[in-house]
Amino acid sequence: MNDETVDVRDRPEEQRYVLTTIESRAAVIGEEIYTDLTPAAGRAQRVLIHTGVDDAYGGRGLASVLVQRVLDDVIDQGRDIVPICPYVVRWLSRHPEYADHVIEPTEEHRRAAKARRQQS
Numbered sequence: 838m839n840d841e842t843v844d845v846r847d848r849p850e851e852q853r854y855v856l857t858t859i860e861s862r863a864a865v866i867g868e869e870i871y872t873d874l875t876p877a878a879g880r881a882q883r884v885l886i887h888t889g890v891d892d893a894y895g896g897r898g899l900a901s902v903l904v905q906r907v908l909d910d911v912i913d914q915g916r917d918i919v920p921i922c923p924y925v926v927r928w929l930s931r932h933p934e935y936a937d938h939v940i941e942p943t944e945e946h947r948r949a950a951k952a953r954r955q956q957s
Contacts, residue, residue: 843899845906852953854910856890856903866891867899869907869925872953873916874946881916882940886950888924904928912938921950 843866844857856867867890874882885907890900904925911918917940920926929935942950 843902845903845910847910852956854903854907856899866894867903869903869922870953870957871907872949874919874949879917881914882919882946883911883914883916884919884942884946884950884953885911885922885925886953888922900924901928905932908935908938919946921946 842859844859844862845854846857846862847854852871852873854869854871855865856869857863857865868887869885870887872884872886874884876882888900888904890903905928908918908925908929912935918925918929918935918938919940919942920929921942929939940946
């Protein structure tokens with residue numbers, strides 16, 4: 838399985854991206870949970886809270902594929918990236934080409950992430 842055999846879709850009503858296989862788009866095998874903030878001044882922000890891939894699909898680099906596609910979508914939407922998820926933080930440390938789109942998390946971001954986690 839590689840990045841050409843999976844699909845990543847935003848489900849804004851659920852505040853998450855889902856990772857599926859091309860063969861079975863109904864079966865979610867991974868997700869990126871987020872929440873959005875729009876500060877009074879500045880660009881909209883997407884706070885990335887949790888990245889997960891089903892254990893049965895682990896070790897195939899799918900979390901990396903998921904994160905890259907999510908980040909590209911966030912940038913395409915004109916939003917800034919706020920990494921709370923430890924996996925996203927590590928991924929971004931290895932991909933400095935995204936640095937211009939990243940905002941360091943503040944206490945407001947952490948509170949929003951905590952509230953979103955409690956919804957799950």
